[in-house]
Amino acid sequence: MQTFPASHCSRQTTKSMEAPCSPPTAGKFVVVGGGIAGVTCAEQLAINFPSEDILLITASPVIKAVTNFKQVSKVLEEFDVEEQPSTMLENRFPNIKVIESGVKQLKSKEHCVLTEDGNQHIYKKLCLCAGAKPKLICEGNPYVLGIRDTDSAQEFQKQLTKAKRIMIIGNGGIALELVYEIEGCEVIWVIKDKAIGNTFFDAGAAEFLTSKLIDEKPEAKIAQKRTRYTTEGRKKETQARASAGNVGSALGPDWHEGLDLKGTKEFSHKIHIETMCEVKKIYLQEEFRISEKKSLTFPRDHHDQSVTTDKEIWPVYVELTNEKIYGCDFIVSATGVTPNTEPFLCGNNFDVGEDGGLKVDDHMHTSLPDIYAAGDICTAAWHPSPVWQQVVLLGKYNAQGLGSNHELLLRCTKGQEYIKAVLQNGRMMGAVLIGETDLEETFENLILNQMNLSAYGEDLLDPNIDIEDYFD
Ligand SMILES: Cc1cc2nc3c(=O)[nH]c(=O)nc-3n(C[C@H](O)[C@H](O)[C@H](O)COP(=O)(O)OP(=O)(O)OC[C@H]3O[C@@H](n4cnc5c(N)ncnc54)[C@H](O)[C@@H]3O)c2cc1C
Numbered sequence: 001m002q003t004f005p006a007s008h009c010s011r012q013t014t015k016s017m018e019a020p021c022s023p024p025t026a027g028k029f030v031v032v033g034g035g036i037a038g039v040t041c042a043e044q045l046a047i048n049f050p051s052e053d054i055l056l057i058t059a060s061p062v063i064k065a066v067t068n069f070k071q072v073s074k075v076l077e078e079f080d081v082e083e084q085p086s087t088m089l090e091n092r093f094p095n096i097k098v099i100e101s102g103v104k105q106l107k108s109k110e111h112c113v114l115t116e117d118g119n120q121h122i123y124k125k126l127c128l129c130a131g132a133k134p135k136l137i138c139e140g141n142p143y144v145l146g147i148r149d150t151d152s153a154q155e156f157q158k159q160l161t162k163a164k165r166i167m168i169i170g171n172g173g174i175a176l177e178l179v180y181e182i183e184g185c186e187v188i189w190v191i192k193d194k195a196i197g198n199t200f201f202d203a204g205a206a207e208f209l210t211s212k213l214i215d216e217k218p219e220a221k222i223a224q225k226r227t228r229y230t231t232e233g234r235k236k237e238t239q240a241r242a243s244a245g246n247v248g249s250a251l252g253p254d255w256h257e258g259l260d261l262k263g264t265k266e267f268s269h270k271i272h273i274e275t276m277c278e279v280k281k282i283y284l285q286e287e288f289r290i291s292e293k294k295s296l297t298f299p300r301d302h303h304d305q306s307v308t309t310d311k312e313i314w315p316v317y318v319e320l321t322n323e324k325i326y327g328c329d330f331i332v333s334a335t336g337v338t339p340n341t342e343p344f345l346c347g348n349n350f351d352v353g354e355d356g357g358l359k360v361d362d363h364m365h366t367s368l369p370d371i372y373a374a375g376d377i378c379t380a381a382w383h384p385s386p387v388w389q390q391v392v393l394l395g396k397y398n399a400q401g402l403g404s405n406h407e408l409l410l411r412c413t414k415g416q417e418y419i420k421a422v423l424q425n426g427r428m429m430g431a432v433l434i435g436e437t438d439l440e441e442t443f444e445n446l447i448l449n450q451m452n453l454s455a456y457g458e459d460l461l462d463p464n465i466d467i468e469d470y471f472d
């Protein structure tokens, strides 16, 4: 079991631990972090304990709140996420008070947190929701960017406007979105795996998407259907925050809306994928030239003309483990996150998971008394449900905008599958597919071609009829 040993903490942090806290007599509920986890936690506490005071301490000037919440099914929920000034939260819940200040130290034995503004806050229960930060392939290199909050997204956009070629490392959520969104800039996409997006979909789907991405120019981008949050109009606020060295809340779906992700070139998309490799070494321009003068051998790719004929001088060069070297303007390290536990939690004996997150049980309780955690800072230490399945949502899966003029067909096999088809005037409008249903393609086709299904009635979901073959 891993814990935070005091030896991992800086001298400065250990020293500041000597500041005395008052005895834990009249504590409040204290929540740390103004991201979606912290705000949701504070709201739930405010609703369930209306006579208690709840203190939300956050390093960011705006908070993130859930709006338009709908329970779609037993496990599916639908909601929007909005950035709001903290006063909106205080107005909605008079028993919540928001303090804009970073927590610099937790003294769990004394039930006390110390904040950057010099104050201390005694808690009776504490929930830590300080999020995470990008886990970069290399720290302190100005040519290696991570994307997490509004500031880092704007910095990325700024660099992109001057770029001809960039390299993206990683095969997760951010990389997938970026390769699709970036225009007018060559992208070298480096992944450890055989296929793109293996965290989200299978190799077949990856192959399909890869050929779409590389061989065809994505036409007009698919229109966004959700409420969005954007980074426009926030420049002043984020500049102030950046100069204070504080971290903002994580972005979310539609994070690139309002950002013009365009490089210097006129073409739409130009993507080259390097699979099954990682970054071996990064050279700054000067280091690379010196290395060449020393006649270090840099293996070239004889098959890829874009590399062998590359006469351009680049600010940075990346040597991959497959021996290829690419020059580029900068690198995006979309290689996951590290929970935000240091330095403020140092000196407290939390059990932590392999990813560095605070281990929580199924009540979100950490290993220390009266301390809970939620969101990106924590690691679920319970056994995942055996019936958890990936979910596919198609079309108007919740009958959005259809009014009462629609019908639902359901098929449910406990623990295995849950299928809901939404029909209007005999035409399929949407579907929810949970489990290995193999119906996605058929249902998508039925939604797209709007075939009249009235004649089939409830037989459409009869498990004894192979509708996949039927509509092939
Ligand atoms: C580009 C991008 C796209 C994403 N897209 C999706 C998506 O489509 N779907 C999805 O489900 N997830 C997505 N995510 C992930 C999702 O945004 C996060 O999982 C989620 O926002 C985490 O919320 P959180 O509250 O735990 O942390 P955060 O949002 O990081 O909030 C942490 C809060 O703690 C504060 N804080 C940090 N340290 C301290 C301190 N010492 N003292 C006081 N306050 C502190 C910060 O200021 C911040 O307010 C995306 C993430 C990124 C970066």
Ligand SMILES: NC(=O)C1=CN([C@@H]2O[C@H](COP(=O)(O)OP(=O)(O)OC[C@H]3O[C@@H](n4cnc5c(N)ncnc54)[C@H](OP(=O)(O)O)[C@@H]3O)[C@@H](O)[C@H]2O)C=CC1
Binding pocket: 137, 169, 170, 171, 172, 173, 174, 175, 177, 190, 191, 192, 199, 278, 279, 333, 334, 335, 336, 337
């Ligand atoms: N739609 C969504 O749900 C989205 C969610 N997000 C979230 O935002 C956070 C940050 O996104 P992102 O950075 O994409 O993180 P992810 O965790 O989604 O993906 C990280 C990727 O980087 C790979 N990787 C890790 N280390 C290296 C390395 N040294 N060299 C090469 N590849 C490496 C990982 O491979 P491996 O797994 O094999 O280690 C994985 O493919 C995540 O929590 C993510 O879930 C972001 C965008 C959209």
